[in-house]
Amino acid sequence: MTTYLIRQTRPLGADPVDLLLDGGTIADLAPRIDPPEGAVFVDAAGTIALPGLVDLHTHLREPGREDAETIRSGTRAAAMGGFTCVHAMANTSPVADTAGVVEQVWRRGLEAGWCEVRPVGAVSVGLAGKELAELGAMSESDAAVRVFSDDGICVHDPVLMRRALEYVKAFDGVIAQHAQEPRLTEGAVMNEGVVSADLGLPGWPSVAEEAIIARDVLLAEHVGSRVHICHLSTAGSVDIVRWAKARGIDVTAEVTPHHLVLTDEAVRGYDPQFKVNPPLRTAADVEAVRAGLADGTIDIVATDHAPHPAEAKDCEFGAAAFGMTGLETAVSVVAESMIDNPAHDFDWADLARVMSATPARIGRVAGQGRPIRAGEPAHLTLVDPGATWRVEPAALTTASENTPFAGRDLPARVLATFYGGRATVLDGRPVDAPREAGH
The missing domain is CATH 3.20.20.140 (Metal-dependent hydrolases)
Structure with missing residues (x-):
């Protein structure tokens, strides 16, 4: 599994920190983390980190x-x-x-x-x-x-x-x-x-x-x-x-x-x-x-x-x-x-x-909705709070286009999603997900 070093995101809007995701968990959280060998960098400056x-x-x-x-x-x-x-x-x-x-x-x-x-x-x-x-x-x-x-x-x-x-x-x-x-x-x-x-x-x-x-x-x-x-x-x-x-x-x-x-x-x-x-x-x-x-x-x-x-x-x-x-x-x-x-x-x-x-x-879902801290499962969402984007139905990922917000400019946008420490979305684009992904 890829190791990710997320640079300078703001958990729940708090002060910026680095997050190290390794082995499906949040391995470390600190103001600055020295990158381990082979880690993939994610520039998250200005983003909000959410569980x-x-x-x-x-x-x-x-x-x-x-x-x-x-x-x-x-x-x-x-x-x-x-x-x-x-x-x-x-x-x-x-x-x-x-x-x-x-x-x-x-x-x-x-x-x-x-x-x-x-x-x-x-x-x-x-x-x-x-x-x-x-x-x-x-x-x-x-x-x-x-x-x-x-x-x-x-x-x-x-x-x-x-x-x-x-x-x-x-x-x-x-x-x-x-x-x-x-x-x-x-x-x-x-x-x-x-x-x-x-x-x-x-x-x-x-x-x-x-x-x-x-x-x-x-x-x-x-x-x-x-x-x-x-x-x-x-x-x-x-x-x-x-x-x-x-x-x-x-x-x-x-x-x-x-x-x-x-x-x-x-x-x-x-x-x-x-x-x-x-x-x-x-x-x-x-x-x-x-x-x-x-x-x-x-x-x-x-x-x-x-x-x-x-x-x-x-x-x-x-x-x-x-x-x-x-x-x-x-x-x-x-x-x-x-x-x-x-x-x-x-x-x-x-x-x-x-x-x-x-x-x-x-829903009694173990491992989801957990605080952003070391040792917790690495289920994370990074949001750009300053972004504005226009909803174009044909550009959405869902198989159907029946959105009531077609043509509307909306604030904030999801830039990255990590499911069990694996990136499913990076830079606002989906990352191909392998079969039999673990939780």
């Missing part, structure tokens, strides 16, 4: 929808975005509801070698919401699943949700809920409000999200289990999670980068790139989720990277698929909405907390 990023919510589409993304293309995009670990959601074909499927996803992640892939197991068989999937078998498989979700579909039946919460306690698992009351969102394609009324599009009320969150935090309290709220998007949801935490309920929540910056006003052009689940909300909701992220009510940022082939978005708004890509733009969007925002006290250490340390803890 490798961890995404708790990624759609890699494989198996079954390789026309949109593959594990190889998706994890390559993840590396370009600074991620060293992603959690692959279960809504594949076949659904990841058995030990066999999650092990297949996990092994293909190993073969790709771009980052660690942690499969998310389905809560219910076939995502049908009728009976529990093989939660125990998936947890005991080589994939060691700890996060379970029917994401894309709400676990609507309260009895099934209770049973799932009870079951995962045995192996310290967590149920990640897609909070969407189905009866309140039938046919809905965007946020219910002034804009939907102006456009004549079926609206998706905030209460459809908030009602499920309220129910599930109470169920988690009742059975003494962990519940995680996926892609929280409304001011009311922030209030409910804040109340639950004050009550001592074991709840965590995520917000996506796009819900930190985009509002339902973006839909006025009927552009399907802005169709997403949950929908883009109002400016007041955006400010509420920003405040919730800043004060710790919302625990993490998760991308909900949702690639689609061109034909799924190249159609009228109502018929288009829900979802946006997000792995390669996540750091920049969070930097723009939070770090560069004087309204909130949020810095690079906070970004590391919400995009690395805390998602690793929620």
Whole structure:
């Protein structure tokens, strides 16, 4: 394995240091390190060093929808975005509801070698919401699943949700809920409000999200289990999670980068790139989720990277698929909405907390999200905070081009990613990853 000497980077924005990566670990950290023989130099002056990023919510589409993304293309995009670990959601074909499927996803992640892939197991068989999937078998498989979700579909039946919460306690698992009351969102394609009324599009009320969150935090309290709220998007949801935490309920929540910056006003052009689940909300909701992220009510940022082939978005708004890509733009969007925002006290250490340390803890991922210090695994991301770059969909690494930030200039850019001490990205370009890369 190559030895790297990273010169004069700033861990979490602190004073510049040299970092020596050797044998898959951070071998040394000091103001100045004498280069060992054969070391590869990385000039990192002016960069911010972050622990490798961890995404708790990624759609890699494989198996079954390789026309949109593959594990190889998706994890390559993840590396370009600074991620060293992603959690692959279960809504594949076949659904990841058995030990066999999650092990297949996990092994293909190993073969790709771009980052660690942690499969998310389905809560219910076939995502049908009728009976529990093989939660125990998936947890005991080589994939060691700890996060379970029917994401894309709400676990609507309260009895099934209770049973799932009870079951995962045995192996310290967590149920990640897609909070969407189905009866309140039938046919809905965007946020219910002034804009939907102006456009004549079926609206998706905030209460459809908030009602499920309220129910599930109470169920988690009742059975003494962990519940995680996926892609929280409304001011009311922030209030409910804040109340639950004050009550001592074991709840965590995520917000996506796009819900930190985009509002339902973006839909006025009927552009399907802005169709997403949950929908883009109002400016007041955006400010509420920003405040919730800043004060710790919302625990993490998760991308909900949702690639689609061109034909799924190249159609009228109502018929288009829900979802946006997000792995390669996540750091920049969070930097723009939070770090560069004087309204909130949020810095690079906070970004590391919400995009690395805390998602690793929620997902129970050993070795990821660790502090930048000697002896720790060498999962690292180097970001140029002063860079500005334009998002060109065709230039992104993901196999799909459905980004809502096309043509937009974003601040900060990932220059290098190191996964287990091996460079997967250098100078903003991918480095070919060998198969069977270790963790």
